[in-house]
Amino acid sequence: MGASQKDFENAVNRLKLLKEDPGNDTKIKLYALYKQATEGPCNVPRPPVLDFVSKAKWDAWNALGSLPKETARQNYVDLVSSLSPSPKSSSSGAIGNPPKSESVLMTSRDGITTITLNRPAKKNAITLQMYEDILLAMNAASQDDSTITVFTGNGEYYSSGNDLANFTDNPGGLKLSEDGNLPLRKFVDTFIDFPKPLVAVVNGPAVGITVTLLGLFDAVYASDRATFHTPFSSLGLSPEGCSSYTFPKIMGPSKAVEMLIFGKKITAREACARGLVTEVFPDGTFQEEVWARLKAYAKNPPNAMRIAKQVIRSSEKEKLHAVNAEECRILEERVLSEECINAVLNFFSRKARL
Numbered sequence: 001m002g003a004s005q006k007d008f009e010n011a012v013n014r015l016k017l018l019k020e021d022p023g024n025d026t027k028i029k030l031y032a033l034y035k036q037a038t039e040g041p042c043n044v045p046r047p048p049v050l051d052f053v054s055k056a057k058w059d060a061w062n063a064l065g066s067l068p069k070e071t072a073r074q075n076y077v078d079l080v081s082s083l084s085p086s087p088k089s090s091s092s093g094a095i096g097n098p099p100k101s102e103s104v105l106m107t108s109r110d111g112i113t114t115i116t117l118n119r120p121a122k123k124n125a126i127t128l129q130m131y132e133d134i135l136l137a138m139n140a141a142s143q144d145d146s147t148i149t150v151f152t153g154n155g156e157y158y159s160s161g162n163d164l165a166n167f168t169d170n171p172g173g174l175k176l177s178e179d180g181n182l183p184l185r186k187f188v189d190t191f192i193d194f195p196k197p198l199v200a201v202v203n204g205p206a207v208g209i210t211v212t213l214l215g216l217f218d219a220v221y222a223s224d225r226a227t228f229h230t231p232f233s234s235l236g237l238s239p240e241g242c243s244s245y246t247f248p249k250i251m252g253p254s255k256a257v258e259m260l261i262f263g264k265k266i267t268a269r270e271a272c273a274r275g276l277v278t279e280v281f282p283d284g285t286f287q288e289e290v291w292a293r294l295k296a297y298a299k300n301p302p303n304a305m306r307i308a309k310q311v312i313r314s315s316e317k318e319k320l321h322a323v324n325a326e327e328c329r330i331l332e333e334r335v336l337s338e339e340c341i342n343a344v345l346n347f348f349s350r351k352a353r354l
């Protein structure tokens with residue numbers, strides 16, 4: 001008997017947890033098999049010759065010709081199995097292994113699992129490896145005994161956002177995921193689907209993706225030293241993290257435009273007035289006050305909190321996944337644009353720090 005739909009979904013989930021990058025050739029094969037298994041034979045026009053990444057993806061999919069969907073599904077499952085050991089247990093296919101990483105730390109205490117960005121010398125900028133480590137940490141946190149999951153940063157910054165070297169260190173800008181999407185897509189999807197209350201403890205300035213994601217958190221506590229900045233236009237980029245939907249909803253369209261298009265940096269108190277931040281604390285007592293608050297909240301019955309989150313968030317999930325897909329589609333073009341490449345080069349030649 002061939003692979004079932006469930007086997008296929010498990011394989012897709014297992015790929016998200018792969019510790020080692022399988023390389024672009026394998027990712028392209030996986031992309032093609034994934035498309036064939038879910039959509040059938042290639043039915044879209046060939047992308048322009050100069051769009052190398054899209055063309056490689058299209059060529060691989062097209063080369064599968066009329067391979068039946070069931071065979072593509074089986075081949076996909078086999079290929080994933082050859083890349084990763086089978087999970088010992090778990091019908092969801094998710095594995096609860098925390099990351100073995102120095103840049104993404106994970107601790108569990110008093111009913112709270114804390115994921116800490118720990119790259120202070122680089123203002124906690126997020127490398128491609130860290131995106132994967134955060135995914136591992138979130139998968140583990142979603143299955144452990146804790147009731148609340150917290151995100152925070154070590155040092156002066158919460159995070160300076162995406163590591164701009166992600167754009168320069170890889171040919172074509174960014175590595176492809178196994179499904180042919182930007183790594184950002186499954187990263188943001190994981191925040192959308194996260195089942196437990198998710199709290200950001202914003203210890204200092206936050207930039208880019210670490211700001212936009214806040215719209216998907218359940219509570220955001222900020223030090224009065226924190227600032228919130230989404231300089232997408234100056235980087236030649238476009239909004240991500242579902243902010244094109246969550247920000248106008250949270251703060252109204254004109255305030256969202258001020259941040260997402262004009263790149264206005266706002267203070268913690270402004271972010272609180274706009275509804276992006278739940279509460280602001282003086283920096284001197286921030287840690288003490290916030291953790292006391294969270295420990296008290298974490299004593300609530302875990303299932304009740306999880307279900308309350310589900311009730312509040314579930315009606316939006318489908319919309320958020322669609323927004324994420326569209327934002328990533330646009331971003332995939334923006335990261336290859338001249339405007340973006342110039343902005344990143346300027347940053348590394350120290351001409352354009354924020």
Ligand SMILES: CCCCC/C=C/C(=O)SCCNC(=O)CCNC(=O)[C@H](O)C(C)(C)COP(=O)(O)OP(=O)(O)OC[C@H]1O[C@@H](n2cnc3c(N)ncnc32)[C@H](O)[C@@H]1OP(=O)(O)O
Pocket residue numbers: 121122123125126160161162163164165166174182183184207208209210231232235237240331347352353354
């Ligand atoms: C997967 C695809 C995602 C695509 C979507 C993009 C999402 C985003 O997040 S866009 C936002 C990206 N972030 C930025 O543009 C911030 C860039 N950083 C800065 O402007 C500044 O570094 C600063 C304002 C955050 C801090 O300035 P300052 O206090 O003067 O400190 P330095 O600039 O000297 O930074 C210390 C050290 O850290 C490196 N660094 C800081 N941020 C980043 C970063 N985002 N990417 C790469 N490297 C970063 C900086 O280069 C310094 O390194 P050294 O020169 O080696 O000491």
